Structure formats: structure tokens, C-alpha cells
Amino acid sequence: MENGHGAVRQLRYLPAVGSAYGVEVLDFAALRSMDVHRRRTQPQRPDFHVFALVGSGTGTHEADFQHFRLEEGSAVWIRPGMVHRWSDIDACDGPLILFRPAFLSGFTAPEAGTPTCWHLDHRRLALALLAAEHLGREHSAAARTPHLASPAVLSHLLAALILRALPGAPGSTGTRQSGDRHTDVFRTYRAAVEEHFTDRHQVADYARALGYDVRTLTRATRAVTGTGAKAFLDQRILLEAKRLLAHTDLPVSGCARRLGFRDTGNFTTFFRRQAGMPPAAWRAAYGTAGARGL
Known part of the structure; x- marks a missing residue:
């Protein structure tokens, strides 16, 4: 789509080699290294989820006409179809998880009322980063040794990460169970x-x-x-x-x-x-x- 502000890139889920399980794990540093022309600062509309944690640094992000200040402890969840741009993530570090909409098909979707960006305190951030590291290690092992790959394990680890990072988790009344x-x-x-x-x-x-x-x-x-x-x-x-x-x-x-x-x-x-x-x-x-x- 185009107007006077330039084109909105339509981003399709194209996993890297070894990431053909519906989920890909990288980080802000990898995004910067892959995007030398800084296209990330222009509006884009992915057909997949992007879940990010800021472990350190500061920056800015825009999603569907809302502007967010990023800092240590920020969590960002970009849903498919959102128009967003990484306004400034030059100083941000932390994990980025890309995944297809159907990859969490068994998930109970407590994200329904979750905002695009929220903040985790130090204790919850540490636990969420640990969960992201576990997911990243399992993902790397699957890429290196395909016969050990388990989409089910990756899906459960991703669900655990998101549940750990959701506002009010764990055990908040806003986190609903599948039988609700x-x-x-x-x-x-x-x-x-x-x-x-x-x-x-x-x-x-x-x-x-x-x-x-x-x-x-x-x-x-x-x-x-x-x-x-x-x-x-x-x-x-x-x-x-x-x-x-x-x-x-x-x-x-x-x-x-x-x-x-x-x-x-x-x-x-x-x-x-x-x-x-x-x-x-x-x-x-x-x-x-x-x-x-x-």
C-alpha cells in the first residue's frame, strides 16, 4: 500500500534455514545486522506475530498510530495485520520471536486483552528472558539436529514465555484458562x-x-x-x-x-x-x- 509517506511493506513469514517449524528466534542485534538499509523504520504489516523483550537499552516503536517508549523491561507484541515500525531500536537488546498465527493453535489466547506494549519489573523480566533463552536454545538445537526437532516442544516453550510475560502473570484473573x-x-x-x-x-x-x-x-x-x-x-x-x-x-x-x-x-x-x-x-x-x- 502506498501514499505520500511511502509504502507499507507487506511482510510474509519466510523462515531462515533451519527455522521451518512455524517459529524463529533472533534478537534486536540480528535484526539490525540483517537490515543495513534501515527498512525497519518504515511502516510494515506482517502476516505473523512478533514478540519482543527489551533486556537492555532504550528506543521507540509505533504500532497502529500509537507511539511507545521502549526501555529495559518493555514487552512488545505485534499481531498479524498490524501496521508498525521500529522507529528507533539502535540501542535495544533482547530477544525477538517470530511465529505463525497457527503455531500456538492449542493456546488459550489470553492475549485478547493484552496491549501492544507493556512493562515487566526486574524479577518478571529475568524470568521471561530465561524462558526466551530456553526457547532459543531448543530452536537452535532443532536447526542443528533436525531429528531432535519437536514443534510441540517449541510451541509449549513459546506459550510458556508468553504466559510468563503477560501483564499480571502469573495467576492473574486476566489470564484465562482453556475451559473458560x-x-x-x-x-x-x-x-x-x-x-x-x-x-x-x-x-x-x-x-x-x-x-x-x-x-x-x-x-x-x-x-x-x-x-x-x-x-x-x-x-x-x-x-x-x-x-x-x-x-x-x-x-x-x-x-x-x-x-x-x-x-x-x-x-x-x-x-x-x-x-x-x-x-x-x-x-x-x-x-x-x-x-x-x-
Whole structure:
């Protein structure tokens, strides 16, 4: 996608040799050495997860129009489809884990309400780095000795790392178990929203398709994310609208069509209600901020 701020790179999961298990373990230093042209500082949209821990140093990161200060103890989770850029990681050190969306298929998805960036205290950071080191060693052993490779082991170690690093872990009420019905219902709803948000704008449409009633979807979504099903759906549509306005040259009418609105007026009304300004004004404001490098 392109606009006046340059192209958004669409990043596909292309593992290095010996990393064909759905997960790859590297670090900030490796990223810098592989990216001598500093393309990491430009907007990019991966189709895979990136989980990072800052063990030392400081820097900055931007994801979906939010700016984050990185420091020792920062944890970053970039989900597939996010538009992000490593604004400045020249002084950051720590592990970077890349993995396919399906690699944690047995995971209970407690990340549903997890922010993009959060902070670990020294004790939790030490434990998370230890978990990342264990994963990295197992990954290296699998690459060197394929007959010892175990995707199941790698998947479990990755899940352990993420659970260790999640806000409030261990044992917080926000970390839900696989038997939690609210979590299971929300995961189903979230997947359906991700697939159909451009053509289904009402919760009732999802309820009918999934075999739930609207109240069930609303309770489950609020239990996991703190917001209702309709607000969750509207925020997903709004996020994609912001991405289109910021990172493409599509006119507002084209963005409206891409997102399934019957006419530009309906889209403008929706965007103004959700974002507090019309689409053209938001595009202009974001463009000005982008030109200043904020």
C-alpha cells in the first residue's frame, strides 16, 4: 500500500534455514545486522506475530498510530495485520520471536486483552528472558539436529514465555484458562469479525452465523476485553479505516467501499462518531504528524 509517506511493506513469514517449524528466534542485534538499509523504520504489516523483550537499552516503536517508549523491561507484541515500525531500536537488546498465527493453535489466547506494549519489573523480566533463552536454545538445537526437532516442544516453550510475560502473570484473573466459556466464545467471535468486518457491521449477523445470541457475544466480549461486542466490532472497522486513510491513496469514497459501507455519507458519519473527526480531517492530521516524524 502506498501514499505520500511511502509504502507499507507487506511482510510474509519466510523462515531462515533451519527455522521451518512455524517459529524463529533472533534478537534486536540480528535484526539490525540483517537490515543495513534501515527498512525497519518504515511502516510494515506482517502476516505473523512478533514478540519482543527489551533486556537492555532504550528506543521507540509505533504500532497502529500509537507511539511507545521502549526501555529495559518493555514487552512488545505485534499481531498479524498490524501496521508498525521500529522507529528507533539502535540501542535495544533482547530477544525477538517470530511465529505463525497457527503455531500456538492449542493456546488459550489470553492475549485478547493484552496491549501492544507493556512493562515487566526486574524479577518478571529475568524470568521471561530465561524462558526466551530456553526457547532459543531448543530452536537452535532443532536447526542443528533436525531429528531432535519437536514443534510441540517449541510451541509449549513459546506459550510458556508468553504466559510468563503477560501483564499480571502469573495467576492473574486476566489470564484465562482453556475451559473458560467466555474466552472460547470471544475467540470464535473475534475470528469471525476478523474475517467478515468488511461485510458484516451488526453483532446480530455474527450471532446468527455463530449460533449464539447477541447477549452471549456481548457478555463474552466484555468479560475478555472490557468492552461490548458492538464496540469491539466498531473499533475493528475504525482501525482498518485509519489504516486505509493513512497508508493508501484511496479516496474516502474508496475506503468506504472497501469497508462495506453503502455510501460515503454513512462511512463519514460512522468515522466521525468513532474518531471525533471526519475521515479527511483525520488523514490530514495524521499526514502532518507523519511529516514531522512523530
